[in-house]
Each structure stands twice: as C-alpha cells, then as structure tokens.
Amino acid sequence: MVRFYFVTGSLLCAIFVYAGMNGYKVVDPFAVSASRPLGPGGHYHK
C-alpha cells in the first residue's frame, strides 16, 4: 500500500502543479450546475 500511495501521491502532486500552471479546475461540482434566480428563501438574520 505504501508503494501504491507513493506512486499515486506523486502523480497527484504532478497533476496539481500542472493544473495550477494551466488554470485547470480539476474538481468543480458547482460550476456545472445551472445558475437560475431562486428568489428569497434561506435568508439569514443580521
């Protein structure tokens, strides 16, 4: 498991630097959703 983690961890670090240098958002679950007006709902009090 240690060897597997060393390989995958190194790969993740490399992907992280590559993504950062090229402006990739690697995981972006919220950007894919539509942005439509919702109106007042879950408001909070001052």
Added chain:
Amino acid sequence: MAGNADIPDVPNPPVTKPRVKMFACPNCGGSITLRYPGASMSVVCENCQSIIDVNDENYKILTKFFKQAKPFTPLIPLGQRGSLKGKTWEVIGFMARSDVNSAYFWTEYLLFNPYYGYRWLVEDKGHWNFITTIKKKPESNLRVAGIGVMGEVLTLDGKRYKVFNSGRTQVDYVIGEFYWRVVIGSQTNTADYIDPPFMLSCEKDASEVVWSTGEYISHKEIKKAFKLDKVPDPIGTAATEPPRAKESWGKMGMLWALFLAFITCAQIWLSGTSPYEVACDYRGIYLQNGKQNDQTTPVFTLEKEKSNVQITVHAPVSNSWFYISGELVNNTTGATYPFERTVEYYYGTDSDGAWTEGSSESALTISAVPGGKYYLNLDTESGGYATKYKDQYNLKVVRGVPLYDNYFWFAFFLSILPLVSWSTMRQEEASRWANSDFNPYVSSSE
C-alpha cells in the same frame, strides 16, 4: 520457565544421536526413555504421567499420578527435530500452563541442542514465539519492587518493551524431560513486555528471577521447520505479532506530510505567480423586469498560452434579481465557453428582526482557456424591480486568478489512503492490546 544462558555462536554443528538411557517407571513399571541423560533433571512417564527425578539413583517420584490423563496433545511430537534461526532443535519437553486467576491456557515446547542449550517455543491461540533465556537484566523506567506495573517500560539492547501482562501462572501438564525438577501446580509470578515482534518475559519465584527474550514466529515457519502436516491457524492478533499496519502507517504518514508540504508550497508559489490581469471591464445596459438579448463586448486579449478566466458580474439589485447568460467566444477559432450567472439580493424584516440574503455580485471561473482574442455574447434578464427603467450592470473578465479549490481537493485526495492506513493501524493495535491487562485503548472509567 527457567533456563540456561546463551552459548556463543559457533558454526552449526551436526546434531548427534543422543545417548538414550532407558529405565522402568517406579510408579507404573512402564518403560521410560531419557533422551539426554546428564542434561535433564526430570522426566515424565508417558504411561502414568508421573514426574521422576532422574538425578536420583532410585528415580524418586516428584509428582505421582495413578490414572492416565492427557488433556493436552502437543502439536509438535516429542523427539521431532526442526531448524529454527539457522540451528537444529529437538523437542524434548512439553508443558501446558495457565493463569491462576483466569484459567487462560497456553502451551510451551522445550527445545534442546547439545551445542546451544535450551530454547522454548510458546504457542498461544495458534501464535508462536521463540524464547531464549538471558542473563542480562533490563532497565526499568520505574523504581518499583514488583514486576509488571502499569506504565512500566523496560529497555534492553536498544529496544523499549511496554508492559503487556502480569499475573501468577502455574504448570498444569507436562510430558517429556526437563532441565529442572518440574512440579505440577508449581506457581510463579510472571510479566510480559512487548516491542513487537519482540517480547521480554520475567518469571519470579521465591528463589530466582529469570528473564527471557522472545520473537514472533509465523505458524507457517513452524510447520515447515518441524515438517508438520497441519498447524492450527492463528486466532486474533498476538501480543508480538509483527506490527505491519503500524510500520505501513509510519511510512505512509511521512509520505502524507511530504505530499501536503509539497502542494502547500506549490499553492503559495502558484498564487504568488498568478498574473491576475483584467482583460475586459464591460458596462452593459439591461431592462428592469425584462429581457435584453444579443449584446456583444469589444474584442479583448487573453494573454498566456493557457490559464483560467474569472468572470465577475455586478448589478444594482435590491429585492430583485439579475440573470446573465453568455458565451466567451474565441475570435480566431470560434471556440465557445458558455456560462450563466444570477445576481440577487433581498432584505426585509420578520418576527425575528431584519434579514438579508444574497449579494449584488457573483463570479465564476472558466478553467484552462487558451490565449488569444476573445469577445462575449450576452443575454440578460431581470425581475422583482418596482420600476421598469433601463439600468447598468458591470462585467469584469480577469485572466489568471489563483485557484484555491484545487488545493483543498488535492489535500483531500492525498489524505484518503493515509487515513485508511491510520484506521487499520488503530484497529490492529486495539486488537493486539485487547488481551492485555494494561490496554491503553480502554479508558480507566470503562
């Protein structure tokens, strides 16, 4: 378990055939074979289980039995030879012992090699330990008279042994021959200390204190060494079982720290070197409570070969909403990046007092946009306004903003395996210490 001291290592000599001595049992008359006369002091009659002093010329009976009772059968037959730790050993004695208070049983095999002396194989729930008695006395971190005290840690030859068990044990059953006058029911105070896969044991009675070291041996190694057909599979986690999960976690934890340090440094560097250039600052007109389609921004340039683009929308909303949908279009290739965003802001009062919700500004990031000339096609829509005038909104395009989401996601991904490893290690150690009198995984209040 008493024993003899270590004998210096010499090349493994051939084990010669022992000078066997035979005599009749003074109790039942059965034939007794003494494998190592001169070395052994007591022998057990295989017929009636009486224990006989072989140093006495009349073969005095130490413990007398009138009926044959064999509650234990040795897994390794007496007389069987096997190679362990590079040396050949013969099984000459077998005993079952138990904890006086809990009736917890285990078995011990006495091994003999005429050149190296005695060793023990201790079997407990299918787990085996190879035991050697020592002359050295370990150093304790506590200054106490007894053995096996809570929090006690012993140091010997650079190893630190934590106290695992202590109690009073007794001999319940013996067969074979022994180097002392073994007595059924004889009791000693014992304490075990562990630094897996090694252990340190102490046995103390009125006349002596005997220390011994032990090392875990797999049941497969025992089976192979003594050429046994079958050896029971181990049950549970033994006190000295090699701490594989702990070793794995040690390495994994170090890698985890290295990876997290690396991406933290990389994130600081990436954030510091992000260009954050405003490529377009556009003011558009929209119709309150209506739609305004087909607006196009002037062409602007996105520098750098590839980077992200942040689009921020600001609109004067007040208990109203503004929606914009559009596409970032490459003026040369025609490639498009569609997006939509809503800006809404509400306020009011209710029984709990004043409240607000939303904001007049919203931003989105489009990832990995190649450099070049671009423009925006925009459609707008709004609602909730009390009036129906035209109003202005602001749209800003920024090239190369620092991304923090990636950092947290990658930190999460890099943490999954180490957390699994840590959890496995905790389970292994909790299982190991479950049989201990000094279990650190159980609070004193339980």
